[in-house]
Amino acid sequence: MNAKAILQSHIAKTTSLSDDEFDYFFSHFKPQSYKKGQTIIFPGDAVEHEYFVLDGCLKSFYQTDQGKMFILQFAMPTWWASDYEALYNGTRATTHVDCITTSEVLCLSSADREKLCRELHTIESFFRWRTNRGYVAAQKRLLSFMHHDARQRYEEVLKLYPQLYNVVPKQLIAAYLGVSRETLSRLYQP
Amino acid sequence: MNAKAILQSHIAKTTSLSDDEFDYFFSHFKPQSYKKGQTIIFPGDAVEHEYFVLDGCLKSFYQTDQGKMFILQFAMPTWWASDYEALYNGTRATTHVDCITTSEVLCLSSADREKLCRELHTIESFFRWRTNRGYVAAQKRLLSFMHHDARQRYEEVLKLYPQLYNVVPKQLIAAYLGVSRETLSRLYQP
Numbered sequence: 001m002n003a004k005a006i007l008q009s010h011i012a013k014t015t016s017l018s019d020d021e022f023d024y025f026f027s028h029f030k031p032q033s034y035k036k037g038q039t040i041i042f043p044g045d046a047v048e049h050e051y052f053v054l055d056g057c058l059k060s061f062y063q064t065d066q067g068k069m070f071i072l073q074f075a076m077p078t079w080w081a082s083d084y085e086a087l088y089n090g091t092r093a094t095t096h097v098d099c100i101t102t103s104e105v106l107c108l109s110s111a112d113r114e115k116l117c118r119e120l121h122t123i124e125s126f127f128r129w130r131t132n133r134g135y136v137a138a139q140k141r142l143l144s145f146m147h148h149d150a151r152q153r154y155e156e157v158l159k160l161y162p163q164l165y166n167v168v169p170k171q172l173i174a175a176y177l178g179v180s181r182e183t184l185s186r187l188y189q190p
Numbered sequence: 191m192n193a194k195a196i197l198q199s200h201i202a203k204t205t206s207l208s209d210d211e212f213d214y215f216f217s218h219f220k221p222q223s224y225k226k227g228q229t230i231i232f233p234g235d236a237v238e239h240e241y242f243v244l245d246g247c248l249k250s251f252y253q254t255d256q257g258k259m260f261i262l263q264f265a266m267p268t269w270w271a272s273d274y275e276a277l278y279n280g281t282r283a284t285t286h287v288d289c290i291t292t293s294e295v296l297c298l299s300s301a302d303r304e305k306l307c308r309e310l311h312t313i314e315s316f317f318r319w320r321t322n323r324g325y326v327a328a329q330k331r332l333l334s335f336m337h338h339d340a341r342q343r344y345e346e347v348l349k350l351y352p353q354l355y356n357v358v359p360k361q362l363i364a365a366y367l368g369v370s371r372e373t374l375s376r377l378y379q380p
Contacts, residue, residue: 062333070336072329085326095333117318121311128307128318135321136275138328139262143252143285145335146260146368178336 003031003054003106010052010078015126025116025123029106034099041083041097049107050082051075056103057167060095061175071176074100074164080130100168150179154187193221193244193296200242200268205316215306215313219296224289231273231287239297240272241265246293247357250285251365261366264290264354270320290358340369344377 001009004026011017017025029052034040040058041047051058058075060083072095075081083093087110117124144153154177158165164173174184191199197219198212207215219242224230230248231237241248248265250273262285265271273283277300307314334343344367348355354363364374 062337064337068337070333072333084322085330088322088326117315121314124311124314124318125307128314128321131318131321131325132274132278135325135328136278138325138332140275142328142332142335143260143262145332147252147254147258 003029003104006054006078007052007106011126014129015122017120017122021120021122025120028112028116029108032105032107034103034105036099036102039096039098041086041093041095043093043096045083045086045093047083047086047093048111049109050080050084050087050113051097051105051107053077053079053081054104054106056105057100058097058103058105059100059168059172060097062095069175070178071172074161074168074172074176076161076163076167100172145178150177150183151187153177154179154184193219193294196244196268197242197296201316204319205312207310207312211310211312215310218302218306219298222295222297224293224295226289226292229286229288231276231283231285233283233286235273235276235283237273237276237283238301239299240270240274240277240303241287241295241297243267243269243271244294244296246295247290248287248293248295249290249358249362250287252285259365260368261362264351264358264362264366266351266353266357290362335368340367340373341377343367344369344374 007026007029008022011022011025031054032051034056040051041060043063053075055077058081059071060073060075060081061069061071063069073081081097083095083097085091086093113127117127144156148156157173157177170184171181174181177184194216197216201207201212201215221244222241224246230241231250233253243265245267248271249261250263250265250271251259251261253259263271271287273285273287275281276283303317307317334346338346347363347367360374361371364371367374
C-alpha cells in the first residue's frame, strides 16, 4: 500500500471523507524518510509537526542528565508521534523522538492541522476522536503504573501490542515498562 | 456566579459562541447536587454522563480487592470528571467517581455531547481542545511517575494545583501521588 492509501484507510476507520476532501487533507502531509537511530525531535526544539508512521517504528522518550531513558511512547505503522505538550502549547520540546528502525512517515504541521480542523468539521471530529483515544490510553497506563507490578505491566503490553515484541529491542521494552533489563529478562521466563 | 455564568466563562476562555449558541449548549446540561462521600459512578456501571464541577470537589479512583485506593483524578470547580474509558468506549466503569465534599455539578450525557459536536463545529473544537489538554496532562503525570521521586511529585502537584491542598485530605493526596500517608507526612517537613 502506498502512503496515501495507508492514511486513507486509517482515517476511514472512524471518519467519512469524500475522495475530494481526502485529497485536500492528504495534500497537507509531507513524506519523509529517516534512518535507524536518526533523531526527529531534540529537547529544546521548537515543535511544529506531528508524524504519522507509514513504516518502521519511532519512540518518544525523556532522558535524565545521567543518560537514563524513560520511554513515553512507541509509534508503529498508523500510529502518530510528536512531543504533544510542546506541539499543543507552543513550548519547547522536553522529550526526544527518534527512529528505532528505518522509518517512513507523513509530517503534518500544527498550523495545517488547525487550518484543516477549521475548514472541515469532519477533520476536527477525527482529531477529537484520536485525542480521546490517546487520553484514555494514557490514563490506563497511569493506573497500571500505580497499581500493577512489573510482570502485570509486561503482560498488558504484550496483550495490547504483540507486534512491538518483534520490532523493539528488549532494553527499550524495559525502558517503557520502567524496569531494568535484568527484571525484564526474568519476566520472559515462564 | 450561577451555574450558567460559570460554564459560559469556562467555555469563553477558548471558544467563541454567540449567546444563542451558548443558551442552546447550556440547555443540554442538568444540574445535580451531591452530598459529601456520595458516589456518582461505581465500577461495573454503564457510564452515560460526564460532570462539570461548579462547586466542591470530586475524585475518580481505582480500588483493589484489598481496598487500596489509587486516585486517577481530582476535579475542582470548572474541571470535568467521569470514567472516560467507559464513557468514550461504551464499556462498563472500572473506576469510582465520588464526592470529597458536598458538590454541585452540571451533567452532560454522552449522546448530547456527540449531538452538540455534530450540530456546532465550535463545540467540537472546544471538546478537542479540552481532551488535548487532558492528554498532555496525563502524559506529563506518567513521565513524572516514571522518573520523579515522591518529593518531586509532591512539589509538582503543589505548584500545579495549590488549591487542592486546602480542600483535599492528606491521605487522598498521598493516594494521588502513589505514596503512603507516612511518606507524605515526611514530605510536609521542610
